[in-house]
Amino acid sequence: MSEKTVIPAQAQLVVIGAGPGGYTAAFKAAELGLQVTVIDPEANPGGVCLHRGCIPSKALLHVAKVVNEAEESAAIGVTFGKPKIDVDKVRAWKDEVVGKLTGGLGMKVEHKKLTYVRGMAQFTDAGTLLVTASDGTEGEMKFEQAILATGSRPIMLPGLDGGSDLIFDSTGALDLVDVPPTLLVVGGGYIGLELGSAYQAMGSKVSVVEMTNGLLPGCDRDLVSVLKRRLDVKFESILLNTKVAGLKEMKSGVQVTLEDKKGEQTQQKFAKVLVAIGRRPNTENLGLENTGVLLDEKGFVKVDGQRRTAEKNIFAIGDIAGEPMLAHKAYGEAAVAAEAAAGRKAVYDPRAIPAVVFTDPEIAWCGITETEARAAKRKVKTAKLPWRGVGRTLTLGREDGITKLIIDPETERVLLGYDWPGNIRQLESAVERAVHLSEDGVLLPVHFDIGDVTPVSDDRPFLKNTVNRTLEEIVEEVESRTIADIFASTGGNIRQTAKELGVSRPTIYRKLRKYGMIDH
Numbered sequence: 001m002s003e004k005t006v007i008p009a010q011a012q013l014v015v016i017g018a019g020p021g022g023y024t025a026a027f028k029a030a031e032l033g034l035q036v037t038v039i040d041p042e043a044n045p046g047g048v049c050l051h052r053g054c055i056p057s058k059a060l061l062h063v064a065k066v067v068n069e070a071e072e073s074a075a076i077g078v079t080f081g082k083p084k085i086d087v088d089k090v091r092a093w094k095d096e097v098v099g100k101l102t103g104g105l106g107m108k109v110e111h112k113k114l115t116y117v118r119g120m121a122q123f124t125d126a127g128t129l130l131v132t133a134s135d136g137t138e139g140e141m142k143f144e145q146a147i148l149a150t151g152s153r154p155i156m157l158p159g160l161d162g163g164s165d166l167i168f169d170s171t172g173a174l175d176l177v178d179v180p181p182t183l184l185v186v187g188g189g190y191i192g193l194e195l196g197s198a199y200q201a202m203g204s205k206v207s208v209v210e211m212t213n214g215l216l217p218g219c220d221r222d223l224v225s226v227l228k229r230r231l232d233v234k235f236e237s238i239l240l241n242t243k244v245a246g247l248k249e250m251k252s253g254v255q256v257t258l259e260d261k262k263g264e265q266t267q268q269k270f271a272k273v274l275v276a277i278g279r280r281p282n283t284e285n286l287g288l289e290n291t292g293v294l295l296d297e298k299g300f301v302k303v304d305g306q307r308r309t310a311e312k313n314i315f316a317i318g319d320i321a322g323e324p325m326l327a328h329k330a331y332g333e334a335a336v337a338a339e340a341a342a343g344r345k346a347v348y349d350p351r352a353i354p355a356v357v358f359t360d361p362e363i364a365w366c367g368i369t370e371t372e373a374r375a376a377k378r379k380v381k382t383a384k385l386p387w388r389g390v391g392r393t394l395t396l397g398r399e400d401g402i403t404k405l406i407i408d409p410e411t412e413r414v415l416l417g418y419d420w421p422g423n424i425r426q427l428e429s430a431v432e433r434a435v436h437l438s439e440d441g442v443l444l445p446v447h448f449d450i451g452d453v454t455p456v457s458d459d460r461p462f463l464k465n466t467v468n469r470t471l472e473e474i475v476e477e478v479e480s481r482t483i484a485d486i487f488a489s490t491g492g493n494i495r496q497t498a499k500e501l502g503v504s505r506p507t508i509y510r511k512l513r514k515y516g517m518i519d520h
């Protein structure tokens, strides 16, 4: 018989939840000399991200990438047979990836001599936890400081809280029980589009229903339109301004009632339904009511710049401490909270947090979006650099891509860059350091150059000479070259040029006149 869990009676620092926030904070605090206890229901650290979120979905997205590339290569003269998906093997491989990563973290826990209790914790007051181990053992633990990192969980449609075999959330979709012939994805956000893309590539006919008037609300529309053009081809349908008014499980699928903006209802049947309509913080069942910890109006734990809650010895980090619910935001907060817990001076104050949607094409951004700027009535200038003119993107079949910079017209500082994920760290650095284009001849050219794909070359000489030039000059040069390239390639067709650049005809007329490419 296995031994009962020993619950330590005392902890200098207890970390509740061992996802990216929790394990990062725990390791950092241990390195800083604190005696750390971690409590989490899983056998190994990893949280949603590693066990049933980012990592398994990235594994499935890799499968999708392989399938898509094989399919697309027919257009360049390389034809493969129709892919055969061995679902059991894909699932086993995905589980192996998860096992390796979480197992590695388990070993790190031992190596760093942390105390790891598999179980759940509840505050009985601001210095005491009631810990219930997974084997049923209960014990009281006194702590000096605590870091709350309990993450978030998917929101389900009303009345469907537990989900079922046919109607599931991201966890159910990532279990990859099978590849259903038809799949309805409810919610056109990060999860819906990533997992919808993975299932489509593995063979499901995927439809998406999105309540608002566009996919990925919050992301700039010109970027989303590049993605939507491709998804329109891959998915069976993308229904915007539509919500699910009813779901009825049948023997062989789910009868779904869809309701459009006018209130008109239609019914369709799908083999399975994935609900991906957002996530909510895990603040329940923690006994927070027995402490002075406060929640904000959205249900997140209120924290200060060090991630201290209203109870000064209790910190909160990651999804439970506010949006964006992204693992790398949790890493940043974790480092600050651990340092503050160890008595060091630290503050969490990022200018911009990068975000990447791992669809095909991927969209990556960092900073304030044009949409957010306009909503806040903040004046911004944009520089849009279509990839069409860059040789390497043509060889990759990615000429529909765009790099976009949002710039403060007063200070000429970069506020946001959209680019591809490989480049997002540089963009983050540009936004964080409030890079001034005319002062920084090295960093931004990398962006204009769409990162590691195209070396700075003689056909883009402006890239070599950005020092001491104003932003206006650089942007105009990039813009005029791009427009000239596209205008020439369309044989001087103004309507086509406007379409390729994703701008209106009056805009392109104005620009062509400005750059002396037409005289009227």
Ligand code: NAD
Residues within 6 Å of the ligand: 186, 187, 188, 189, 190, 191, 192, 194, 209, 210, 211, 212, 215, 216, 217, 242, 243, 244, 276, 277, 278, 279, 324, 325, 326, 355, 356, 357, 358
């Ligand atoms: P989301 O907020 O990205 O998207 C939810 C979508 O569902 C929205 O477009 C919303 O308008 C729509 N919606 C809400 N209620 C609806 C309804 N009743 N019917 C139809 N549509 C409805 O949320 P998500 O996709 O569930 O992801 C949750 C969070 O997880 C994200 O905000 C993100 O922080 C994180 N995440 C990140 C990544 C990544 O970094 N690549 C990947 C997956 C998830």
